[in-house]
Amino acid sequence: MHAIELESIEKIYSGGKQAVKALEDVTLRIEQGQFYGIIGQSGAGKSTLLRCINLLERPTRGTVTVMGKRLTDLAPRALQRERARIGMIFQHFHLLQSATVADNVAFPLRLAGVPRRQAQVRVAELLELVGLEGHEAKYPAQLSGGQKQRVAIARALANDPAVLLCDEATSALDPNTTQSILDLLLSIQARLGLTVVMVTHEMAVVQRVCDRVAVMDHGRLVEEGPLAQVFVSPQHEVTRTLLQAGDPEAQRVRPVRGGTVVRVVCAGAAAQGPFLQEAAARTSTEVSILHGSVDRIKDEPFARLTVEWTGDPPRVHQALNLLQTRGCRIDIWQEEGWRCAL
Numbered sequence: 178m179h180a181i182e183l184e185s186i187e188k189i190y191s192g193g194k195q196a197v198k199a200l201e202d203v204t205l206r207i208e209q210g211q212f213y214g215i216i217g218q219s220g221a222g223k224s225t226l227l228r229c230i231n232l233l234e235r236p237t238r239g240t241v242t243v244m245g246k247r248l249t250d251l252a253p254r255a256l257q258r259e260r261a262r263i264g265m266i267f268q269h270f271h272l273l274q275s276a277t278v279a280d281n282v283a284f285p286l287r288l289a290g291v292p293r294r295q296a297q298v299r300v301a302e303l304l305e306l307v308g309l310e311g312h313e314a315k316y317p318a319q320l321s322g323g324q325k326q327r328v329a330i331a332r333a334l335a336n337d338p339a340v341l342l343c344d345e346a347t348s349a350l351d352p353n354t355t356q357s358i359l360d361l362l363l364s365i366q367a368r369l370g371l372t373v374v375m376v377t378h379e380m381a382v383v384q385r386v387c388d389r390v391a392v393m394d395h396g397r398l399v400e401e402g403p404l405a406q407v408f409v410s411p412q413h414e415v416t417r418t419l420l421q422a423g424d425p426e427a428q429r430v431r432p433v434r435g436g437t438v439v440r441v442v443c444a445g446a447a448a449q450g451p452f453l454q455e456a457a458a459r460t461s462t463e464v465s466i467l468h469g470s471v472d473r474i475k476d477e478p479f480a481r482l483t484v485e486w487t488g489d490p491p492r493v494h495q496a497l498n499l500l501q502t503r504g505c506r507i508d509i510w511q512e513e514g515w516r517c518a519l
């Protein structure tokens with residue numbers, strides 16, 4: 178069973194002067210226990226899509242099924258019950274300012290009719306889970322952004338959700354705090370077997386935590402797949418633009434030794450070891466790195482390097498062929514821009 182199944186979703190906002198089609202024919206399945214990313218430019222429909230998963234927005238067409246229950250068919254009461262099993266966190270936390278940390282976390286428990294004593298125990302457990310023991314009696318205004326998001330996460334987990342929806346949950350946080358919130362989400366996800374769906378415009382966030390990613394553009398889902406596949410071989414122009422936006426320096430690289438400037442992108446086994454030097458040695462050519470890094474996609478090595486290759490042109494060609502055979506994506510820079518492959 179999939180955790181989430183969206184079938185032919187359309188969403189038209191018709192409240193204003195002009196109707197806006199925010200989603201068009203979106204079909205998407207998300208497996209249980211995955212960390213799933215949704216990316217796209219501003220206005221692409223990411224938040225609308227996320228809010229359709231728990232029917233905060235009701236699609237104008239299509240069906241939404243979460244953990245085997247077709248939410249779009251449910252009567253209000255039953256929907257309310259199912260919705261309690263879908264947690265959600267937001268960019269600006271949405272905490273009750275006049276309630277303490279403990280009361281914020283207890284809020285969904287109270288709504289669900291959990292007895293006071295039991296709720297207290299649960300709140301203590303949740304605050305420990307998110308690392309906020311000792312902060313029970315504080316008010317949101319006394320907390321840092323990262324601590325506020327921890328409260329929001331504890332609250333979202335109060336009713337043991339199977340699914341956690343995150344809308345730009347780290348976008349208001351500095352890089353270190355972002356890191357610690359992502360670590361928390363990863364550990365909670367692993368511990369509780371949660372399915373997490375995360376909307377973000379930050380590619381570094383996607384790169385760190387997501388197993389799969391969907392790319393939205395103008396209300397349509399234009400690309401979807403395992404993270405490494407989408408990052409190494411983006412199929413859609415919008416995906417390429419989003420990936421490049423995270424690395425503006427790469428666009429400015431020019432040859433310095435009269436060689437061929439090449440962008441090499443690869444993940445997993447293909448990104449391990451001194452693969453550039455090996456290809457150069459086997460073809461009696463030379464390679465020097467102009468820009469880039471080898472870091473990680475989730476737990477896999479991921480290389481994105483701009484290099485200059487020098488030597489006899491047919492041999493350089495042969496070296497690049499070797500890399501391609503190994504599973505690297507190769508783009509060659511020419512005056513008019515990057516050209517794919519060989």
Ligand SMILES: Nc1ncnc2c1ncn2[C@@H]1O[C@H](COP(=O)(O)OP(=O)(O)OP(=O)(O)O)[C@@H](O)[C@H]1O
Nearest residue numbers: 190192197199217218219220221222223224225226
């Ligand atoms: N409540 C609403 N009423 C009318 N139009 C809306 C409403 N919410 C969103 N829209 C429109 O729907 C489209 C998709 O919006 P959405 O908020 O889903 O985009 P997004 O990808 O989340 O953008 P961002 O990255 O800026 O958050 C946009 O054109 C937006 O203006």
Ligand SMILES: [Mg+2]
Nearest residue numbers: 223224225344
């Ligand atoms: Mg949004």
